[in-house]
């Protein structure tokens with residue numbers, strides 16, 4: 001699938017392939033210097049009609065206005081509006097209906113489609129691979145390059161298949177599978193490769209779950225992740241705002257139908273990860289490969305055979321303030337964050353709400369839900385989920401990246417532990433001194449109620465009905 | 471961009487694996503809109519410790535950073551290469567880099583030197599022991615030399631596209647414009663049903679206090 005999509009987009013093959021970009025997504029943090037570069041060189045945006053921007057990283061989530069003291073954020077957001085107007089780029093600014101996290105709104109609008117080549121100045125662009133697109137993150141110089149030329153000079157990633165075998169436990173989610181995969185292959189296990197996920201567990205996943213899995217491929221070091229499109233993909237796309245309609249829909253379906261790897265396709269690397277009986281997972285350290293079962297214990301780095309992993313484990317325990325062998329359920333959690341481009345979609349909010357319904361958040365816990373987009377927020381409100389969360393003691397926030405990256409003022413207090421549905425548990429990612437444990441929305445919700453890392457006792461049995469625009 | 475052919479300088483050893491871009495430069499620095507001036511953000515959190523290697527006076531003026539596997543993992547922020555560049559680094563030597571970071575470095579004129587584990591370990595030990603030890607990164611021969619580590623003309627990995635650009639100081643955008651005709655042909659052949667964006671700045675339903 002990779003070979004074919006890459007070949008279809010290759011324009012020239014000297015000095016690293018020159019590939020054509022079908023969709024270029026922008027956010028406010030990694031694009032200002034690119035627009036400045038264009039302006040200095042007197043260049044324009046070659047294809048504004050294949051370019052779209054949103055405000056997500058800087059936007060506050062507790063109020064609808066930029067707080068007075070965030071002058072830097074305001075300057076950046078104002079510049080984004082000015083740049084978008086000047087260069088004619090579609091923008092969904094803060095407090096607009098279409099606003100949301102860049103990797104949430106692309107699929108939501110139907111802009112992300114099979115067979116496309118998609119880039120964004122953001123590593124989690126991998127998310128879009130869930131639709132059978134080749135989608136990867138780029139740096140700001142490359143953003144400028146794509147704006148100016150709609151192309152990118154880059155060498156083709158190597159191909160890698162991660163075949164999931166076995167059936168996970170009923171309460172395991174796509175997030176748990178993603179964490180298990182990273183533990184199995186390592187944080188640099190995918191380096192240089194684009195991972196295609198295959199297996200029954202993948203086929204059984206909803207589009208939301210597939211997006212969560214592909215989103216986390218980057219944390220395994222891969223350039224991206226992807227999943228072959230199937231009936232689930234097409235059902236998700238049908239009727240969305242920018243999906244093809246009428247006769248075009250039929251044409252598109254035809255083009256998408258053979259967008260998949262042949263059963264006997266050769267990959268540069270081929271690994272199997274057994275997910276038989278896999279339960280809810282959590283990270284205990286400071287990289288996303290330091291993973292254990294939620295009802296397990298903190299591993300002992302001294303027992304690790306690889307010296308690099310051992311040293312990383314030691315450092316992680318020190319930063320996290322944990323001791324080897326202690327039960328993960330003993331860790332007191334001060335903050336619970338449900339949101340991000342990994343787990344801030346409608347299905348995630350529904351799953352978390354099912355766990356908290358009619359219960360209360362533990363006293364010492366600050367818990368917040370940050371929907372991935374304004375449309376998701378409104379859909380959740382229409383379903384009454386905001387009440388479910390608020391009645392339990394969660395804060396119901398406005399959409400944005402929020403505590404996933406903690407540049408908008410939402411932070412985990414230093415030295416305290418958080419259970420977070422985001423994707424990175426690096427030192428200080430959620431604020432200076434913050435100690436992050438990555439989990440699924442279900443585990444995050446159960447943890448908020450207990451005040452400790454806990455496996456949820458609610459197994460979501462409600463069929464996931466896909467609503468048209470979320 | 472300036473041509474880069476041979477780099478010769480002292481080193482800063484940073485003996486850790488999985489040094490992520492959040493450590494190289496914290497995310498708050500991404501709220502700046504300028505293109506330079508990121509040097510103070512480099513390893514900001516670790517630099518609060520006066521003993522941190524970058525703070526040692528004998529490391530001042532070093533131009534080569536030596537680190538462990540999977541260097542530059544995490545966020546795609548080019549602010550990380552910018553911070554290294556603004557601080558004065560010209561090359562990073564490691565047994566492995568995260569992909570996006572490895573692609574970003576040459577775009578700001580820095581060299582990602584992917585070196586074998588054994589050679590990296592020896593260089594790490596030598597430059598840790600002697601802050602005056604010199605490392606030579608030769609882009610013409612694609613080799614690394616560090617005499618005091620006993621590493622002589624050791625070949626390293628660098629993709630040919632990156633090497634070409636670094637040694638020619640080429641602007642990629644100019645390189646791409648030579649393919650204009652082929653780009654046009656590709657555009658003409660794209661299916662018409664593929665998605666488009668509308669070029670509009672959407673109206674807000676509530677004032678955010680942000681004005682352009």
Ligand code: SF4
Pocket residue numbers: 056057101102103122124340341342400401404405422423
């Ligand atoms: S939610 Fe987090 S990972 Fe996703 S785009 Fe925002 S900051 Fe990046």
